Amino acid sequence: MNCIVIVCDTLRVDHCGPYHQGRPVNRVMSPEQPDWVVPTPNMDRLAARGTVFEQAWAGSTPCMPARRDIYTGRYEFLERGWGPLEDDDYDLPRQISGSPNGSLTRQLAQGYPVSYMVTDHFHLWEQGAGNYHMGYTGFEFIRGHEADAWKTDPVDFPCPDERDHKVERHFRNVHLTRKSESDYFCAQVFTHAAEWLKVNQAHENFYLHIDCFDPHEPWDPPEEWLKKFDPRGYAVGKWTSMVPYDRWENHYTPDEMRHVQARYAAMVALTDHWLGTLLDKMDELGLWDNTIVIFTSDHGTYNGDHGRIGKLQTHQHDACGHIPFIIAHPHHGRGERRSQLVQLVDIYPTVLSAVGRPCPPDRHGVDLLPVLRNAQAPTRDYAILGMFGKSVSITDGEWTLHQSPVASNQPLYWYGHSTAKFIPYGLGPFENGRRAVDCPSWPMPTWLSDKRHDPSERINLLQTRPDKLADMQRALAAKLAELKAPAEQLERLGISGQSG
Template sequence: MNSIVIVCDTLRRDHCGPYHHGRPLDRVTGDAQQPWVVPTPNMDRLAEKGIVFDHAYCGSTPCMPARRDIYTGRYEFLERGWGPLEEDDLDLPRQISGPPNRSLTEQLREGNPVSYFITDHFHMWEQGAGNYHMGYTGFEFVRGHEADAWRTDPVEFPCPDSERGTKLERHFRNVHLTRKSEADYFAAQIFTKAAEWLEANHTHDNFYLHLDCFDPHEPWDPPEEYVKMFDPRGYDVERFIPQAPYDEWRKHMTEDQLKHVQACYAANVVLVDKWLGKLLDKMDELDLWRNTMLIFTTDHGTYNGDLGRTGKLQTHQYDAVSHIPFIVAYPHGGQGTRRQQLAQLVDIYPTVLRAAGKRCPDDRHGLDLTPVLENEHARFREYAISGMFGKSVTITDGRWALHQSPVADNQPLNWYGTCLAKFIPYDLGPYRDGRREVFDCASWPTPTWLSDKADDPGELVNLADRERGQLAKIRQALKETLTRLHAPSEQLERLGLAD
């Protein structure tokens, strides 16, 4: 069976039609959102072809840790933070296509499927990560998004005043020099190139195509006609904010400015959805639904006014960040249905390997979704976990969510692996016995939090003091889950779960 995996960065679940069902945003996730309906007809179209998971959650955050979850089938945040693949990582494309740096003829002769990677996510190449493309048979990198150090032409170019002198300035120079029409927007290029690759390569047996689309990650600068769907002013505003601060929004913006930021984000989602349709059209044209599994998801969501915040990080993995869209089109049934089992990004690894006819290595944290795809009543995991290295850890059964904060000194804590913390810095000690001690790691300044998402989907009320019995139950579940996953034992100590 062929496999296609599509990861759209920072895609909020409530902006996707298969989850909002045509309802305005403020009726889906609360009055922090605007009364807009975000049209995503192609995501709806994909849902009709596939299986929608109502309880899918990210694992490691933010961007690159989530990708290592996908590439290795293991939760990275339990062992280290943002970094590259390491020599002993059994990365997914290499498990499918065999050792890299060989001819395609040799690879196919050995019975290894073709794998291909298309992305505009420059962090895949940036120092501090930089090698996630290496296991594929082939890859294509669309240049210029966000802080990609690409064009240096000494020209005048439009750029928001807030971004002059920052790395994001690179984005506006790049697009000024290269963007001539909507087809030049990054999401458009990604899905167009994917459709072209399918046209040329669809006769390969059991191929694996991985798309990593950086949109709708900021900067949010979609075509103005899309912005006007939500804010009639378009870009004719006093202050254009292409990247909302990762902070309490009232410290940086007025309510009117927040509304425009929300409009730009929603417009970017609509842009992504439109060009997703180009790939779905090609799937229809080539009749690939009969022998191709397609997984559509994101790495995490983002705060967009929720809990008084914009951006990621800052605090616990509340629902706006951790609860993600996850849709699987499966050739052998389930079209137009939904699943209530708890899915996570680590599950992509064993599921794709099974589709490719490859054995899944031992000691993976992910679970093969195939039984759930084939049987809506199949037993699966009881709890999903997520977190950022050295911060709080979240566990949920789909209704109750516990965000467990560390003890006061957040020790002991170790960074496992040979890489250094280059992109998101940590104070690391010398490398000894496969790890580095982490010093002076501050966690989020937010107390342990217990939410009942059935009554409080926005997780506004902390029930940790009121629901002592439920708190004890889910804390025990977190302890047992970490033990079953063979998480480093010091994780239990720093989280106050060792006793």
């Protein structure tokens, strides 16, 4: 069986057709969203062939921690933050294809599937995380997105953001290389992936990993796509392609905020449009009969929800933590939906099962192929997610607890040899396999939500439901024990006295 995994960065679940099902965005999850419907016909097309998981949750956030969950099948955020793969990680492409950089002929003769990555996600090769591509049989990088240090030509170019911001690199890059819509990054990613399928379709049991940085910022869609959501297009006052990770009222008027939401929606619609290039190629080549396709995102983003915009700054409420997750299987679950809890760590064992490779022990993920075959097959009782050193969230799909650390945010340790580069933390010397971490206190109060009656998590039941708070804290303590998380996490979170 072949397997294709598609990860679109920063894709809100309520902007995806299989989840909004034609409803205006403000009636799906968050009333702070606009009243428009975001058309995603190709996500709908994929869902019609596959199974839509309604209770899919991220794990470690943001971008690269989520990818380490995917590449190792283990939650990263309880042990360290943003960083590279470690030497003792059983990363997914190596489990599929064996040792890289050898003879492809020998690899195939030994029965290993071919693995290939197509991406424009520059974090994969920059300092602080730059080795996620190394295990593949082959890879293709699309250059130039966001802060990719690529073009240096001393030319003048339009840049809506401040010139001292790293995104200045993006606008220099696109000024020198972008001539038409087909040069937009999501277009290049899916076009290259489709071309790879055409040339490599004869391989047996291949694994294609597509990591598309869109619809992550910068949000600079073609104007005709923007006008679908804001008829003014770019004929507005000052606009920027990046957003501050903050309360939006500190930076925007309501009209300006609506324009930001329009640019994000346009990037989602554009990304979906070019996803169709890949799906068309699968139709043309008849690959649906022997290929599993997994479509998901690393996380969402706040876009007015809880008064905020951007990521990182508060708990993993639905706008960030609830993600799209669709699996199209040749024989099972066509056009169906599932309510089991699934997470990004599940990609690892599912892919290995699909391509016929063994799964190493001590993984946190669940093979989802049995769930496609049997709608009653279990996955997990609780999903867990968070960002290193911040709050830890746990949900059973009906209740969600966002447990904040104690005021000192201690004790906290960073496990592994890597150091904090992209997102800095105060790290001590490496001793006994870990580094002590000096992490600022977390300003957000612990939050308890009843999602059956409050799906957008606007009401904190911390004080009015102490019984349920205790239940969820016990569940969190038990989950951390099950995962063999560092013991000090219970003390840091103030739940060391809870029992499973």
